[in-house]
Amino acid sequence: MTAMNHSNSILAFDRSLAIDERSWLTRGALVTAALFVSVALFAPLLAWHQPIVCKYQGTYHFPAVADTFSRIPLVGGWIQKSKPFRFPSFDARTALDSDTFALWPPIAYGPSEMIAGANLPASGAHMLGTDDRGRDVLARLIHGTRVSVRVGVYSMLLAGLVGIIIGGAAGFYGGAVDWICSRLIEIMMCFPAFFLILVVMVWIGNGVTGVILVIGLTQWTSIARLVRAEFISARELDYVDAARSYGATGSYIAIRHLLPGALAPTLVVLTFGVADAILLEAGLSWLGLGVGSEMATWGGMLRDAYDQIRTHPGLMVAPCVAIFLSVLCCHIMGERLRRSLDPRNSYGRSVA
Amino acid sequence: MKSTSALIDVADLSVRYARGELPVLRDVSFSMDPGESIALVGDSGCGKSTLALTMMRLLPADAMVRGSIVLGERGGSGPIDILGTDERTMQSVRGKRIAMVFQNPIGSLDPVMRVGDQILEVILAGRKSARSATRSKALQLLERVGIADPSRLARAWPHELSGGMAQRVTLAMALAGEPELLIADEPTSALDGNVQAQIVELICECRRDSGLSLLLITHDMAVADALASRVCVMNENRIVDDLPIEAANASNRHAATRRLVEAAASKRQKVAATMDGGR
Numbered sequence: 161m162t163a164m165n166h167s168n169s170i171l172a173f174d175r176s177l178a179i180d181e182r183s184w185l186t187r188g189a190l191v192t193a194a195l196f197v198s199v200a201l202f203a204p205l206l207a208w209h210q211p212i213v214c215k216y217q218g219t220y221h222f223p224a225v226a227d228t229f230s231r232i233p234l235v236g237g238w239i240q241k242s243k244p245f246r247f248p249s250f251d252a253r254t255a256l257d258s259d260t261f262a263l264w265p266p267i268a269y270g271p272s273e274m275i276a277g278a279n280l281p282a283s284g285a286h287m288l289g290t291d292d293r294g295r296d297v298l299a300r301l302i303h304g305t306r307v308s309v310r311v312g313v314y315s316m317l318l319a320g321l322v323g324i325i326i327g328g329a330a331g332f333y334g335g336a337v338d339w340i341c342s343r344l345i346e347i348m349m350c351f352p353a354f355f356l357i358l359v360v361m362v363w364i365g366n367g368v369t370g371v372i373l374v375i376g377l378t379q380w381t382s383i384a385r386l387v388r389a390e391f392i393s394a395r396e397l398d399y400v401d402a403a404r405s406y407g408a409t410g411s412y413i414a415i416r417h418l419l420p421g422a423l424a425p426t427l428v429v430l431t432f433g434v435a436d437a438i439l440l441e442a443g444l445s446w447l448g449l450g451v452g453s454e455m456a457t458w459g460g461m462l463r464d465a466y467d468q469i470r471t472h473p474g475l476m477v478a479p480c481v482a483i484f485l486s487v488l489c490c491h492i493m494g495e496r497l498r499r500s501l502d503p504r505n506s507y508g509r510s511v512a
Numbered sequence: 513m514k515s516t517s518a519l520i521d522v523a524d525l526s527v528r529y530a531r532g533e534l535p536v537l538r539d540v541s542f543s544m545d546p547g548e549s550i551a552l553v554g555d556s557g558c559g560k561s562t563l564a565l566t567m568m569r570l571l572p573a574d575a576m577v578r579g580s581i582v583l584g585e586r587g588g589s590g591p592i593d594i595l596g597t598d599e600r601t602m603q604s605v606r607g608k609r610i611a612m613v614f615q616n617p618i619g620s621l622d623p624v625m626r627v628g629d630q631i632l633e634v635i636l637a638g639r640k641s642a643r644s645a646t647r648s649k650a651l652q653l654l655e656r657v658g659i660a661d662p663s664r665l666a667r668a669w670p671h672e673l674s675g676g677m678a679q680r681v682t683l684a685m686a687l688a689g690e691p692e693l694l695i696a697d698e699p700t701s702a703l704d705g706n707v708q709a710q711i712v713e714l715i716c717e718c719r720r721d722s723g724l725s726l727l728l729i730t731h732d733m734a735v736a737d738a739l740a741s742r743v744c745v746m747n748e749n750r751i752v753d754d755l756p757i758e759a760a761n762a763s764n765r766h767a768a769t770r771r772l773v774e775a776a777a778s779k780r781q782k783v784a785a786t787m788d789g790g791r
Contacts, residue, residue: 407607
C-alpha cells in the first residue's frame with residue numbers, strides 16, 4: 161500500500177509539473193513568438209517615416225499600409241504606393257502641413273531616418289533613445305525583427321525541405337543511394353558551418369536572400385540525419401510490411417507512413433534551428449557580412465553600439481534583449497513541441 | 513508456367529539468404545484448392561513465416577528464391593507467376609487476391625494514423641471511389657469483424673486498442689480488398705486465451721461468409737484443429753507431413769507431427785487440470 165502511494169505521488173508530481181509548464185512558460189513563449197511575428201509582419205505600421213493615413217493635396221494616401229502589404233509574397237506585387245510617397249526624395253514630414261490630417265505610426269520614424277541628434281537618451285519622442293547617427297533605436301529594433309524572423313523561418317523551411325528530401329531518400333532507398341547521401345551529409349558536416357557561411361557571404365555579397373540561402377543550404381544536415389534514421393527504423397516495423405501486404409507502393413509508404421512519423425521530430429529540430437538561424441544572422445550582421453548595413457538588423461545594431469560601448473553602453477541592451485528573447489522563445493517552444501508531438505504523450509522519448 | 517485449377521500452387525520452393533549458410537526453406541511443395549483451409553504448423557524458426565512472406569513476395573532484397581509459386585486464374589486474367597512477375601502486378605495481387613494478417617496486431621498498425629483512416633487507405637488503394645461511400649464501407653468492415661461501435665473505434669489511435677481489438681482491425685483491413693486467400697501468420701499467438709477463441713471464431717465466420725481460402729500459420733494444433741481441414745507440418749525448413757486434420761492424430765506420422773499433437777493434448781490436459789483445481 162505504501163509503495164502504491166509512493167508511485168502515485170511521483171506521478172502526481174510529474175503531471176503537475178507538466179501542467180504548470182504548459183500554463184505559463186509555454187504560453188509566454190507562444191505569446192512572445194506571436195508578438196515577434198506580428199511585429200515583423202506589420203513593422204511599417206509600428207514605425208515608419210511616412211504616415212499610415214494622411215490627406216495630401218485633397219486625396220487620402222496610405223503609404224505605410226502599402227509598404228506593409230507590398231512585401232507579402234505573391235499578392236504584394238499588386239500593391240503600389242500612391243504617387244508622391246513613392247519617390248525616395250519625397251519627405252512626408254516636411255510636405256505635410258501640421259494642420260492637414262495625418263495618422264502617423266506610434267513611432268513616427270523610419271529605421272534609417274537620421275532626424276534627431278545622435279545618442280539621445282530615452283524620452284517620450286524616442287522611447288529607447290537614438291544611436292550614434294541619430295536614428296531611432298526602437299524603430300530599428302522593430303525593423304530588425306522583420307529581418308530576423310524572415311531569415312529564421314525561410315532558412316529553416318529551406319533546410320527542412322533539403323533535409324527531408326536527402327535524408328528521406330537515404331533512409332528509404334538504402335544501398336547506394338544511402339551511401340551517397342550519407343557521404344554528402346558527412347562532407348557538409350566536416351566544414352565548420354560558421355566559417356563556410358562567412359566565406360560564401362564574402363563571395364556572394366550582402367542581402368537577405370543570400371543569408372537565407374546560405375543558412376538554409378548549410379543547416380540541413382542534422383535534419384537529414386534525423387529523417388534518415390527515422391525512415392530506417394520505421395522501415396523495419398511491422399506496419400510497413402503490413403502496408404505492403406495490402407498492396408501499397410513504395411512511394412506511397414514513404415509519404416503516407418514513413419514521412420508523418422519523421423515530421424514530428426523534424427519540426428522540433430526546425431524550431432531549434434530557427435533560433436540558430438537568428439543567432440547566425442545576427443553574428444553575420446555583426447561582422448558586416450550579413451544582410452547589409454542599409455537595412456536595420458539586430459546584429460547590425462549591436463555592431464554600431466559596440467563602437468561606442470564605453471561612452472554609451474545602453475545601446476547594446478535593446479538588440480541583446482531582442483536576440484535573447486527570440487532564441488529563448490524558440491527553445492521553449494521546441495522543447496514543448498518535442499513533448500506534445502509524441503502521439504503516446506510520454507515524457508521519455510527524446511529527440512537528438 | 514503450367515495452367516492449374518488450384519488456387520495457389522507452390523512447387524520446389526527453396527529460399528536462402530545471401531549472408532546465411534543454411535537455406536530457410538527447402539523444396540517446399542503444396543497446393544491449395546479454392547475455398548480450402550490449410551494449417552501450416554511447425555516449431556519456431558522452421559520457415560513458416562518465410563513461406564508466407566515468399567508467397568506475398570515480401571522477402572528482403574538479399575533473399576535468393578528458387579522454385580515456383582503460381583496463383584490460379586480469376587476473372588479472365590491468366591495464372592500469375594508470383595516469383596517472376598513485375599512489381600506492379602504484385603501490388604495488384606497483394607491485398608486484392610492474397611491478404612495477410614500478422615502476428616503482432618498493434619505493430620501492424622501505423623501508430624500515427626487513426627484506425628479509421630488506415631482502413632480507408634486500404635480500401636482506396638488502387639481504386640477511385642467517393643470518399644463518403646468508402647467511409648461507410650470502412651464502418652461496415654469494422655462491424656463485420658465484430659466491433660460494436662465502429663464509428664467510435666474509427667477515431668481511435670492504434671495504441672488505444674487492446675490486442676484483440678487491433679487484430680480485428682487488421683483482419684478488417686485484410687478483408688477490405690476482398691481477397692481469395694487469407695494468410696494468417698500466427699494470428700492468435702500474441703493474444704490471451706479468451707481473445708484467441710474469439711478471433712478463431714471470427715475467422716471461421718468470415719470464411720463461411722465469403723468462401724475465403726485460409727492459410728493458417730500456427731504452432732498450436734488446437735487452433736489448427738478449429739480452423740483447418742488439412743494440415744501441413746513443417747520441420748527443419750521442409751514440409752514433412754501433408755494430411756487431413758483428422759489423420760494428424762494417427763500414430764504412424766512423422767515425429768514432428770506427433771510432437772505437436774502431443775503438445776496440444778498435454779496443454780489441453782493442463783488447462784483442464786488447472787480449471788478442476790480452481791473449482
